[in-house]
Amino acid sequence: MLLSIKEMELRKVHFAETWQPGEFVFANADFVLKSPLSATGVAALLPHTGGEVEVKGRVKGDIETECDRCLGRASFHIDAPFDLFYKPQSAMNDAPADELAIDEGEAEMGFYELPGLELEDIIREQLLLQLPMQRVCREDCKGICPICGVNRNETACSCQAQSGDDRWMALKNLHI
Ligand SMILES: [Zn+2]
Ligand SMILES: [Zn+2]
Known part of the structure; x- marks a missing residue:
């Protein structure tokens, strides 16, 4: 689903998407969706920010991947909120490179290009962030x-x- 900037110029864009196992594509082929994955929330242009977008919501699903220790299957239940900010790509191009490097407050900020943001990309990233660093099938594996x-x-x-x-x-x- 495209979160369209044009639409955000008129109103907030609400989303409530569900992907069945097999429908959601991960960059890493080791990841498998084990239950319907859902993403709900709202995307909005923030006034007086020169095009900054906030995407806020919740992602829920079950992911299975390889256990880091025994190479068996490890599954993770994910149910987490997210609150993300994106600037237009042009804002990055305009700013001097050294200024971008110094401004650590913006490290969390993503960038978007028209026509907008792909919800799938956002969710894919959030799922990866929600997985623990060490992925084990069980604590005492x-x-x-x-x-x-x-x-x-x-x-x-x-x-x-x-x-x-x-x-x-x-x-x-x-x-x-
Ligand atoms: Zn294991
Ligand atoms: Zn042995």
Whole structure:
């Protein structure tokens, strides 16, 4: 769905979109939608800002991806609000480059080009932001044994007792 700037010039643009599993395309093929994904909210031009747009709403859905530790499936329930600001691309082109670099307050600001903003792009980005840095199937996932390669959630291998590196490996995994 296009959030049209032209329409925003007349009124606020409300949206309530739902994508069924399979309908929403992720850049990363590892991500799979497991329940209908919904995005509701409103997009509006902010007065006296030279074309700044606020997109505010809520995104809800279930995403499945690969577990960082055991390579099994890890699922995440996402239900989160968002409140985003976008400036016209021309505002960025007009400003001197050094000014843009220094103004950290604008780091969170996105840019748009006419005819407007694609809701799917916004939602895709929000979903990624909502996923935890470490994506595990469960908090206590034991992962893959670094020595024999078995999935330790399914099989207790005998390497564990012998290897003094286990704890180090667990720590290392945390930082990947
Ligand atoms: Zn796992
Ligand atoms: Zn093992």
